Amino acid sequence: MRTGREDAGVSRANDEEHINANDGDDTPPPPLPPRPLPGPQPNHEILIAAAAERPSLQSKPTTAVSSMSIQTLSFPDGTRGTFTSGGDDPSAKGSDNVVIPGDLASTRGPNAAPDDLDDSMSVATFAPTLRAPGDLASLLGGAISKRSPAWKLLRLQSATIQPFETMRLEDDPTLSEFPKEFDGIPDETEKDWSDWDRLVVWKSKLKHYMILSSAGKPIYSRHGDLALINSSMGVVQTIISFYEGAKNPLMGFAAGNTRFVIVIRGPLYFVAISKLGESDTQLRAQLDALYMQILSTLTLPTLTHIFANRPSTDLRRPLEGTESLLSSLADCFTKGSPSALLGALECLKIRKSHRHAINNAFLKSRADNLLYGLIVAGGKLVSVIRPRKHSLHPSDLQLIFNMLFESGGVKAGGGDNWIPLCLPAFNNRGYLYMYVNFLDGEVASPTTPAGAHSIHEETAIILISPDKESFFTLQQMKDDVVAELQKRGSLDIIRTAARQGRPQVAEVAPGSQISHFLFKSKANVQFCMSALDPAFSDAVSHRRLMSLYHNMHATVHAKHAHLKVIHSVGTDSTSLAWVTPIFEFFCIAGPNASRHVMTQGANRVIQWAKREEERLFIIGGGVF
Amino acid sequence: MADSAPRPSSSVKLVLLGEAAVGKSSLVLRFVNNDFQENKEPTIGAAFLTQKCNLPTRTIKFEIWDTAGQERFASLAPMYYRNAQAALVVYDLTKPTSLIKAKHWVAELQRQASPGIVIALVGNKLDLTNASAAAAGGSSEDEDEESGGAAGGDGGDESGDARKISTDEAKTYAEEESLLFFETSAKTGHNVSEVFTAIANAIPETSLKSTRGPGASNAVSRGGDEQRVNLTGPRGDASKDSCAC
Numbered sequence: 001m002r003t004g005r006e007d008a009g010v011s012r013a014n015d016e017e018h019i020n021a022n023d024g025d026d027t028p029p030p031p032l033p034p035r036p037l038p039g040p041q042p043n044h045e046i047l048i049a050a051a052a053e054r055p056s057l058q059s060k061p062t063t064a065v066s067s068m069s070i071q072t073l074s075f076p077d078g079t080r081g082t083f084t085s086g087g088d089d090p091s092a093k094g095s096d097n098v099v100i101p102g103d104l105a106s107t108r109g110p111n112a113a114p115d116d117l118d119d120s121m122s123v124a125t126f127a128p129t130l131r132a133p134g135d136l137a138s139l140l141g142g143a144i145s146k147r148s149p150a151w152k153l154l155r156l157q158s159a160t161i162q163p164f165e166t167m168r169l170e171d172d173p174t175l176s177e178f179p180k181e182f183d184g185i186p187d188e189t190e191k192d193w194s195d196w197d198r199l200v201v202w203k204s205k206l207k208h209y210m211i212l213s214s215a216g217k218p219i220y221s222r223h224g225d226l227a228l229i230n231s232s233m234g235v236v237q238t239i240i241s242f243y244e245g246a247k248n249p250l251m252g253f254a255a256g257n258t259r260f261v262i263v264i265r266g267p268l269y270f271v272a273i274s275k276l277g278e279s280d281t282q283l284r285a286q287l288d289a290l291y292m293q294i295l296s297t298l299t300l301p302t303l304t305h306i307f308a309n310r311p312s313t314d315l316r317r318p319l320e321g322t323e324s325l326l327s328s329l330a331d332c333f334t335k336g337s338p339s340a341l342l343g344a345l346e347c348l349k350i351r352k353s354h355r356h357a358i359n360n361a362f363l364k365s366r367a368d369n370l371l372y373g374l375i376v377a378g379g380k381l382v383s384v385i386r387p388r389k390h391s392l393h394p395s396d397l398q399l400i401f402n403m404l405f406e407s408g409g410v411k412a413g414g415g416d417n418w419i420p421l422c423l424p425a426f427n428n429r430g431y432l433y434m435y436v437n438f439l440d441g442e443v444a445s446p447t448t449p450a451g452a453h454s455i456h457e458e459t460a461i462i463l464i465s466p467d468k469e470s471f472f473t474l475q476q477m478k479d480d481v482v483a484e485l486q487k488r489g490s491l492d493i494i495r496t497a498a499r500q501g502r503p504q505v506a507e508v509a510p511g512s513q514i515s516h517f518l519f520k521s522k523a524n525v526q527f528c529m530s531a532l533d534p535a536f537s538d539a540v541s542h543r544r545l546m547s548l549y550h551n552m553h554a555t556v557h558a559k560h561a562h563l564k565v566i567h568s569v570g571t572d573s574t575s576l577a578w579v580t581p582i583f584e585f586f587c588i589a590g591p592n593a594s595r596h597v598m599t600q601g602a603n604r605v606i607q608w609a610k611r612e613e614e615r616l617f618i619i620g621g622g623v624f
Numbered sequence: 625m626a627d628s629a630p631r632p633s634s635s636v637k638l639v640l641l642g643e644a645a646v647g648k649s650s651l652v653l654r655f656v657n658n659d660f661q662e663n664k665e666p667t668i669g670a671a672f673l674t675q676k677c678n679l680p681t682r683t684i685k686f687e688i689w690d691t692a693g694q695e696r697f698a699s700l701a702p703m704y705y706r707n708a709q710a711a712l713v714v715y716d717l718t719k720p721t722s723l724i725k726a727k728h729w730v731a732e733l734q735r736q737a738s739p740g741i742v743i744a745l746v747g748n749k750l751d752l753t754n755a756s757a758a759a760a761g762g763s764s765e766d767e768d769e770e771s772g773g774a775a776g777g778d779g780g781d782e783s784g785d786a787r788k789i790s791t792d793e794a795k796t797y798a799e800e801e802s803l804l805f806f807e808t809s810a811k812t813g814h815n816v817s818e819v820f821t822a823i824a825n826a827i828p829e830t831s832l833k834s835t836r837g838p839g840a841s842n843a844v845s846r847g848g849d850e851q852r853v854n855l856t857g858p859r860g861d862a863s864k865d866s867c868a869c
Contacts (some may be wrong), residue, residue: 194793298696299695317695318695318696320644320666320667320694320695321644321667321692321693321694322666322668324665324666325668403668407665408665410668410671415656415671415672415673415688416671416672416673416691417668417669417670417672418669418670418671418672419668419670420669420700421668421669422850433669434669469703470699470701471672475672
């Protein structure tokens with residue numbers, strides 16, 4: 001990371017600002033004693049039968065959050081809101097105005113701690129982890145979970161409260177503006193808006209992404225047209241270049257509860273400004289994804305060449321037309337994406353034999369110059385065929401899925417699409433050519449009118465080839481695949497499964513009080529989750545859920561945290577995270593769910609995931 | 625467009641070229657689906673669509689390459705126009721640079737594409753001009769008064785008239801280069817099907833014979849010795865008739 005001295009300087013500068021605004025103090029927490037580096041992970045005994053290591057379909061995610069790259073720390077000493085505060089740099093030794101944690105919490109005022117994520121991470125959160133590491137049996141069997149029958153009965157009565165149910169939007173100063181987060185800012189043509197008003201709206205956004213060149217030319221900003229924020233970009237460039245010049249790159253800093261994270265990639269500066277409480281590592285992964293999107297448009301040699309020739313180039317021109325891709329990617333992060341958080345893919349749940357049949361139909365019609373073939377339904381992977389030597393990277397697939405299912409530019413045109421793109425994790429030096437066809441337009445089922453399909457239910461065939469002349473070959477292949485799938489009835493299976501959506505928790509673990517869960521299979525780099533409807537279908541509760549997951553994820557993946565299980569109780573929700581070498585599991589329940597009930601539910605979900613593994617996940621895929 | 629009449633059917637490869645955001649995809653969407661989307665996202669790469677067009681004597685199946693207008697895709701354009709029999713070069717009536725770009729495309733097509741290629745110059749976004757109100761009616765009688773309005777609209781700052789390129793300017797250029805010429809609005813649908821019908825009519829019978837029937841799309845082999853079609857005579861009339869400018 002960076003050295004503490006400069007960093008503290010920045011923090012101090014922000015503190016002064018903060019005092020004016022808040023009449024309080026916001027400083028990094030006291031320096032921690034150095035901790036040992038994480039050694040090899042101890043091999044914990046896992047209650048669930050361990051899944052055999054399988055050949056992974058995907059290679060390891062290149063932008064995924066791994067425990068080795070985590071630089072943030074959560075403090076088990078009760079320093080709350082450390083993820084957004086400036087103090088999550090464990091090497092910050094230069095801070096001279098030390099505030100004790102309790103004081104910190106009290107002086108931060110209404111706009112710092114009290115969002116749900118921080119509350120959920122109470123001191124008690126960390127208690128179980130101090131016991132025998134990662135051993136759920138002890139968690140289950142501990143005396144602490146033994147309650148009198150009366151108490152249990154009482155629990156049963158109250159347990160129906162959903163997470164966040166008791167929260168009101170106006171109590172939550174951070175997220176109260178969230179519904180307006182994606183509204184546009186009026187541009188200069190609107191006469192009754194002054195620049196000042198526009199800046200106020202701009203500043204009210206909870207999340208900003210900015211991209212600029214090292215020469216200070218603005219390239220992209222999620223909010224506000226570049227004329228409006230040109231001066232802000234200038235300030236950002238000045239600050240970053242100052243540290244660059246000192247050969248001591250700035251990684252991030254905090255102002256109040258706003259976290260600034262900077263990623264420098266070649267000639268480009270990426271800045272994320274977040275009030276949503278993600279960790280630095282998570283924000284950095286998001287910025288890396290934006291960088292990947294730029295590479296996907298330009299390729300690395302082109303990008304390097306452009307700036308080598310003329311450092312002052314305006315990159316907006318070469319990137320013209322991809323702003324919507326960057327924005328949909330950014331919004332996906334702002335809304336909260338489990339896929340991005342876990343660095344994993346979601347697959348459509350179908351029977352193993354059905355998937356096998358689809359793979360075979362796909363392989364049978366394979367064109368000679370095919371590199372990858374994918375069938376995707378409702379943003380979930382149905383089938384993959386790939387050469388034996390090559391695997392697909394989740395980060396590349398994230399870019400493809402974003403282009404096809406989030407930004408809408410491809411689907412809107414209709415017909416067959418032929419898209420040159422670079423898959424940076426596969427090869428950042430050259431273009432591949434992607435044939436895309438959305439099936440529903442042609443073979444809409446008779447019961448539903450074609451217009452009734454939302455983009456999230458549609459089935460697409462994606463064929464990727466290195467040969468730019470192979471459009472008609474691949475189109476022919478698509479026709480063959482579709483005919484074959486139709487013959488075998490696979491298309492209806494895919495459509496039914498896509499319409500069915502994600503399973504409800506009640507189907508997976510009947511009787512458990514868990515409201516939502518995430519399960520990632522590490523070997524397959526894939527995840528599954530329960531349905532978001534109805535409890536988490538609106539934007540704010542979805543964001544709350546995702547913030548909680550982000551927070552848990554950051555905590556278990558913190559560099560020096562040897563955490564295997566977190567059980568976290570808050571006034572609004574109870575959450576549980578469980579990480580083993582095989583899987584990562586996160587779940588959330590209402591505030592009254594006991595630990596016993598949570599762990600029982602967790603066990604049931606994990607058993608379900610194990611049982612259904614070959615339906616939930618693509619294991620290997622079709623290889624040729 | 626479902627037509628079971630035993631009229632001879634032939635495929636025509638058509639490519640759309642032009643600056644970004646002039647409305648190429650919107651024209652195609654209007655022609656193929658009779659639909660329009662506000663604030664459509666930019667095309668990435670290219671899209672391939674088909675649509676039939678019925679003429680009195682034959683059916684033309686258009687195989688349309690709708691290309692992305694961004695500069696970085698320009699190097700891929702030859703792949704799409706190489707075997708095309710027709711090209712739609714689109715510009716934005718409200719954006720002078722887009723006509724310059726269109727002229728570049730016309731020059732490139734004349735230099736590099738098949739010698740007999742039928743090129744139509746299309747000024748899109750007619751709905752943003754003063755003429756739109758009348759033009760939306762689809763009548764061509766008010767041609768004169770609209771031309772006057774368009775000429776006056778050159779200044780561009782009259783209320784409601786965003787036109788920056790006069791009809792005369794573009795039309796003169798089109799006649800010099802022997803191009804079909806239309807002013808259209810993908811938003812209102814004005815003149816859109818007329819463009820495609822005129823192209824279908826302009827494709828010489830001889831060039832259709834080798835591409836008869838579906839599936840021959842990627843095997844367009846036409847004699848390089850084919851005469852360049854002279855589009856000035858009857859074509860000029862056609863544009864006058866169907867374009868309400």
